[in-house]
Amino acid sequence: MLKSILAGAVALVIPFAAAQAQEKVxxxxxxxxxxxxxxxxxxxxxxxxxxxxxYDTLFGNDANLKPQPQxxxxxxxxxxxxxxxxxxxxxxxxxxxSPVTTKDVIASLxxxxxxxxxxxxxMSYVTNLEAVDDKTFKMxxxxxxxxxxxxxxxxxxxxxxxxxxxxxxxxPQQQVKEAIGSGPYKFAKDLWVPGSKAIYLKNKDYxxxxxxxxxxxxxxxxxxxxxxxxxxxxxDPQTAMSALVNGEIDFYExxxxxxxxxxxxxxxxxxxxxxxxxxxxxMIRLNHLHPPFDNIxxxxxxxxxxxQEDFLRAIVGNPxxxxxxxxxxxxxxxxxxxxxSAFFKDYNPKKAAQLMKxxxxxxxxxxxxxxxxxxxxxxxxxxxxxxxxxAGLNVDAQSMDWGxxxxxxxxxxxxxxxxxxxxxxxxxxxxxSNPVLHTWIGAACDKGxxxxxxxxxxxxxxxxxxxxxxxxxxxxxxxxxxxxxMDQVVYIPFGQWNTPLAYRADKIEGIVPNTGLAVxxxxxxx
Amino acid sequence: xxxxxxxxxxATLPVxxxxxxxxxxxxxxxxxxxxxxxxxxxxxxxxxxAVRGKLGLDRPxxxxxxxxxxxxxxxxxxxxxxxxxxxxxxxxxxxEPTVALTLSTLFVAVxxxxxxxxxxxxxxxxxxxxxVMGFAVLGFAMPGFVLAYILIYFFAVQWQLLPVQGxxxxxxxxxxxxxxxxxxxxxxxxxxxxxxxxITRASMLEVLAQDYIRTANAKGLATDRVLLLLALxxxxxxxxTVIGIGIALLISxxxxxxxxxxxxxxxxxxxVAVLKRDYPVVQGLILVFAAAKVLVNLIxxxxxxxxxxxxxx
Numbered sequence: 001m002l003k004s005i006l007a008g009a010v011a012l013v014i015p016f017a018a019a020q021a022q023e024k025v026x027x028x029x030x031x032x033x034x035x036x037x038x039x040x041x042x043x044x045x046x047x048x049x050x051x052x053x054x055y056d057t058l059f060g061n062d063a064n065l066k067p068q069p070q071x072x073x074x075x076x077x078x079x080x081x082x083x084x085x086x087x088x089x090x091x092x093x094x095x096x097x098s099p100v101t102t103k104d105v106i107a108s109l110x111x112x113x114x115x116x117x118x119x120x121x122x123m124s125y126v127t128n129l130e131a132v133d134d135k136t137f138k139m140x141x142x143x144x145x146x147x148x149x150x151x152x153x154x155x156x157x158x159x160x161x162x163x164x165x166x167x168x169x170x171x172p173q174q175q176v177k178e179a180i181g182s183g184p185y186k187f188a189k190d191l192w193v194p195g196s197k198a199i200y201l202k203n204k205d206y207x208x209x210x211x212x213x214x215x216x217x218x219x220x221x222x223x224x225x226x227x228x229x230x231x232x233x234x235x236d237p238q239t240a241m242s243a244l245v246n247g248e249i250d251f252y253e254x255x256x257x258x259x260x261x262x263x264x265x266x267x268x269x270x271x272x273x274x275x276x277x278x279x280x281x282x283m284i285r286l287n288h289l290h291p292p293f294d295n296i297x298x299x300x301x302x303x304x305x306x307x308q309e310d311f312l313r314a315i316v317g318n319p320x321x322x323x324x325x326x327x328x329x330x331x332x333x334x335x336x337x338x339x340x341s342a343f344f345k346d347y348n349p350k351k352a353a354q355l356m357k358x359x360x361x362x363x364x365x366x367x368x369x370x371x372x373x374x375x376x377x378x379x380x381x382x383x384x385x386x387x388x389x390x391a392g393l394n395v396d397a398q399s400m401d402w403g404x405x406x407x408x409x410x411x412x413x414x415x416x417x418x419x420x421x422x423x424x425x426x427x428x429x430x431x432x433s434n435p436v437l438h439t440w441i442g443a444a445c446d447k448g449x450x451x452x453x454x455x456x457x458x459x460x461x462x463x464x465x466x467x468x469x470x471x472x473x474x475x476x477x478x479x480x481x482x483x484x485x486m487d488q489v490v491y492i493p494f495g496q497w498n499t500p501l502a503y504r505a506d507k508i509e510g511i512v513p514n515t516g517l518a519v520x521x522x523x524x525x526x
Numbered sequence: 527x528x529x530x531x532x533x534x535x536x537a538t539l540p541v542x543x544x545x546x547x548x549x550x551x552x553x554x555x556x557x558x559x560x561x562x563x564x565x566x567x568x569x570x571x572x573x574x575x576a577v578r579g580k581l582g583l584d585r586p587x588x589x590x591x592x593x594x595x596x597x598x599x600x601x602x603x604x605x606x607x608x609x610x611x612x613x614x615x616x617x618x619x620x621x622e623p624t625v626a627l628t629l630s631t632l633f634v635a636v637x638x639x640x641x642x643x644x645x646x647x648x649x650x651x652x653x654x655x656x657x658v659m660g661f662a663v664l665g666f667a668m669p670g671f672v673l674a675y676i677l678i679y680f681f682a683v684q685w686q687l688l689p690v691q692g693x694x695x696x697x698x699x700x701x702x703x704x705x706x707x708x709x710x711x712x713x714x715x716x717x718x719x720x721x722x723x724x725i726t727r728a729s730m731l732e733v734l735a736q737d738y739i740r741t742a743n744a745k746g747l748a749t750d751r752v753l754l755l756l757a758l759x760x761x762x763x764x765x766x767t768v769i770g771i772g773i774a775l776l777i778s779x780x781x782x783x784x785x786x787x788x789x790x791x792x793x794x795x796x797x798v799a800v801l802k803r804d805y806p807v808v809q810g811l812i813l814v815f816a817a818a819k820v821l822v823n824l825i826x827x828x829x830x831x832x833x834x835x836x837x838x839x
Contacts, residue, residue, distance in 0.1 A: 035609055174580050175610050177610060236785050239691050242691070248689060248692065401801060403802060404557040412571065449570065
């Protein structure tokens with residue numbers, strides 16, 4: 001216990017003593033605090049941001065979502081597309097000085113492939129991962145799965161990071177104890193104060209991709225721009241805004257929409273859109289297991305209660321930052337299409353009520369999990385509940401914090417026995433732009449996500465997408481998939497948004513638009 | 527007195543045991559599941575169950591309780607479910623900011639409130655008294671966070687005299703340490719200032735009406751000596767009680783101020799641990815808060831004996 005107390009005291013004092021040296025320090029406030037250091041164990045986005053600083057990946061998707069080699073120096077795909085041969089770049093070393101070898105890579109891919117949804121799907125087609133030597137390994141597939149590189153370079157949650165073999169052998173359901181990667185920054189675990197700050201020190205031994213390739217999201221040369229990155233957690237948005245205006249922090253990843261006009265006018269502060277693809281999509285999930293939404297007619301009736309503008313005005317306000325999108329695959333993404341969008345033509349509570357009646361609804365309570373502590377989900381749920389009440393539905397809005405919603409939504413019991421009928425959530429716009437990466441569009445029944453939509457046709461189309469050989473073919477499948485998923489009402493989208501990040505333009509430069517995760521390693525101090 | 531202190535210290539053990547029992551089972555009965563939070567947005571029910579199994583949360587509740595109690599008996603508060611760090615380390619990281627904020631707030635509150643309360647009692651029902659009591663009502667009525675934002679706006683953003691947020695340990699230098707605490711101490715201290723000023727005034731008014739004060743005044747003793755040496759000392763017991771309660775409340779109850787000024791103290795650690803259902807951290811914190819309250823009460827009780835010779839244990 002004494003050791004822990006001393007470690008805690010050291011963590012408080014040392015950061016400041018060390019910071020007194022003439023270091024270039026980037027102080028950034030992210031959307032959440034780094035509370036978990038294993039990005040495979042949890043799907044939290046902030047854990048992936050941490051992971052992308054500390055670890056490296058075999059591939060990185062660029063700003064156009066095209067996978068580009070990162071740790072991989074060269075690779076070959078056999079003509080039958082069943083064997084991928086990857087060779088690692090020269091000079092890759094972990095932060096403890098040991099070289100990165102194929103043993104580390106294979107163990108890491110296996111751990112990721114046993115935990116992450118995209119990884120599990122990829123590994124279901126992999127028959128063998130075999131090391132040729134310390135730098136070269138082969139991935140052998142049983143079928144010509146078309147998303148190998150995209151999966152290895154995925155962004156968002158649970159990125160396919162490469163860790164040391166000794167950590168990678170940890171059960172994926174357990175958290176690794178050390179964060180020792182081969183990425184551009186080293187995690188200073190002794191200085192970490194969960195809920196307050198996480199500190200990353202420049203990895204002076206990092207060998208970036210040669211040729212000084214310009215950074216493009218997770219692709220390109222990762223050249224550490226500052227000596228030290230401090231991810232400071234400020235939970236109060238107004239305080240974070242004031243700290244940025246006052247110059248106490250340099251970078252604010254997710255400013256509150258209400259404060260954007262103030263930040264736009266603040267001296268030295270600039271706003272910047274995070275990427276070409278909207279960061280967030282809103283969704284209403286209906287429980288397909290229980291009445292009334294086990295009936296497709298009742299599910300389709302809900303479309304008549306959704307005017308996306310109402311939701312987006314409540315959440316975002318400024319139309320510059322939101323977009324009405326009547327599809328499930330992200331509008332603005334490569335597979336945007338209008339399949340099934342006709343369902344949204346008519347906002348009409350009376351019609352919704354009539355369809356519900358035809359579906360056999362007789363005024364039973366509809367349990368809505370009402371999140372009270374989320375800056376976007378809470379107002380969206382309020383709008384939904386209001387629309388449902390206008391249609392005369394008997395809404396049982398049960399207020400709870402997000403932690404309780406996360407727990408409650410996993411219950412398959414009937415609403416009267418602790419289950420639910422509706423909850424509102426959001427998903428990442430980048431993940432939702434690809435039918436395979438977009439897990440919420442799936443309909444895998446019991447094995448699927450909460451709400452448990454069940455439709456073999458949807459799963460067949462998702463699979464077909466992964467094996468499509470041409471982009472034209474993929475686009476056609478994506479449209480068929482979206483049409484079918486909207487017909488079955490796997491979920492109801494209520495629009496998408498992309499609020500800008502804010503930074504001190506008079507202090508830092510080199511911010512890269514990203515696709516799903518903040519890219520911090522290229523930022524330099526002026 | 528020593529025997530009394532030892533007796534009181536032993537009496538804390540059953541209190542702590544009851545607290546441990548309640549906090550453990552209340553947390554388990556409350557809705558929410560850390561495994562679901564860890565497993566994340568895209569986790570299936572099976573994945574959540576797997577995480578729960580690895581965390582040992584699927585074991586019988588009584589078994590989990592005894593495992594925790596055995597750990598506690600060995601001085602081990604367990605490990606955070608999320609950060610995988612020892613709870614003792616997490617609490618010790620947060621102790622200094624909270625203690626610093628508590629003491630600086632009390633310093634601000636006591637240093638201003640007691641003189642003001644004494645003067646208000648001395649000038650009872652006159653303009654000064656009315657002003658002091660008006661301020662006390664205002665201090666009570668204004669929510670601390672509103673005052674905090676007003677202070678931040680003027681002193682940090684507009685005039686740039688003080689930092690908006692953060693905490694810097696005393697090891698980094700006295701001024702950096704003090705400058706981070708000025709605005710939070712004032713924002714938090716106003717309520718306590720109002721409370722202590724009112725109690726001081728009321729207690730002083732009672733003492734000032736006593737015969738021995740009248741006698742002292744009749745004998746021509748200087749007013750300041752009457753007020754400070756005779757009256758204030760005899761009015762001190764209720765004032766000390768309020769200050770003591772203030773310490774106990776501040777240690778566990780400065781969440782809003784810590785949040786607004788981004789001070790990494792125990793209050794914020796508690797809120798986040800509760801929201802994330804980080805059971806070992808919440809359990810450890812509640813035990814620390816309970817121990818702090820017991821200790822503060824003991825110190826208050828002991829101080830009575832020094833301030834009032836009639837009180838003996």
